[in-house]
Amino acid sequence: MPASTHAGAECTVWETSARGGSSDHPAGDPVRITIKPGYGKNTVETARITNSFEFGALQLVKSVDGDAAQYADGRAFEVEVSCALPDAAGKPTGRVLHKTYEVTADEPVTIKPLPVNSRCWAEEVDTGGAEKAVVDHGSADNPAVISAASDATITVTNTFPAGEIVVTKHVVNGGAGPYAFKLACTTGQGDVPLAGEDSAFELNDGESRTVSVPKGAECTVTETDVPSGDTVTYKTSDGGTDGKVVVDGSASVDVTNTFPETPDTPDHPGGHGDKGNLADTGTTDWTLLGALLMVLALAAGFAVRKVARGSRR
Incomplete structure (x- = not known):
């Protein structure tokens, strides 16, 4: 972009945003030029700035905790990931990625290639029954920044009490x-x-x-x-x-x-009443009475025979 100034002016030019690239002349290392006189003609001096674009990767990690975490073993969770290039203020602008991924606790998902300096954040679509879900980079105001040196990481933690x-x-x-x-x-x-x-x-x-x-x-x-x-x-x-x-x-x-109540078992077959005791009119009482009468009859007969023998003498 051309700019007008007077001959002999010394100018410094730098790039405020490389839009995800790497500038060879950021604010700390500007291009320095001097405007030469044109002797009646306009002169143009050029400040050359070069952007190089590299790629990095993002690790999407799922973590589960809580006393019932074992019941979520192997469960897949849906997580929506967004990435955008930064503007001059470093804020995300145009998105370069907006996609939903499935991730499990034992298998992180690697997302690549992503332009270096991209800002990335995530939101869990389905918490899988967790009582609480926390995303460490859960909004554009708190993004993970893509680097060429190492993978950026977003961790989604679900708690299962x-x-x-x-x-x-x-x-x-x-x-x-x-x-x-x-x-x-x-x-x-x-x-x-x-x-x-x-x-x-x-x-x-x-x-x-x-x-x-x-x-x-x-x-x-x-x-x-x-x-x-x-x-x-x-x-x-x-x-x-x-x-x-x-x-x-x-x-x-x-x-x-x-279970149904079990009736009491009598002590003697055919018995009745508590503990199998017999009633007063039971057969055992008649048997005892008959035996007693028999004994008395025998005794009486013996006495008569004895008296008869005495008389014959």
Whole structure:
């Protein structure tokens, strides 16, 4: 761009923005020229500035934490990345990238080539059920800057807190157990991959099992192999009776097996009443009475025979 000045003027020229490139004459190293006289004619002096453009790369990193982070293993998250070249003030202007990527916790995504000095930021499209999501360069006001020397990095961290569900067994009029159970939980992301010892287990009367699950999961407790003749009832911490409960921090399910009452067993066959005792008119009393009469009759007969023998003498 031409500019007018007088002959003999000394001028310094520098580049305020290379628009993502590297200038050989930034503000700290300007071009110095002197305007020569034209003796009645305009003269033109030229300040030559060269821009070189290099490329760098951006690492998009996914991190998961929290007590239930293991349940997010292998889960893919969608993250939208934007990059723009800077203006004279270093602020992002025209975008050179605007794209959505899928990233998992164990596989960072490398985005390249990107012009050096590009400003990049990201926004998570789907948090994957996380309670909290934080992006360290989440806006154009706080971008990561692309460099030729090393990869720039944007890290997206999702936090998955855990809740606890407690299953307790009760038995009425029945044996102590053990009794078999299944536990299944789901979130908005689908089934929760519970460990084998947590998805199926056994409990005796009075025993409990505590299982850690993602906070907010909906869990269902089911007793399996229910003994014949008993009634199974469920009582959840939120007042439910179907064994289903939302684990918002902590929750519980009490499972009760009620068996029919067993009548008392008599001590003697055919007996009646408490402890098998016989009534006053039972057959045993008549047997005793008959035996007593027989003994008396025999005694009387013996006495008569003795008297008769005495008379014959």
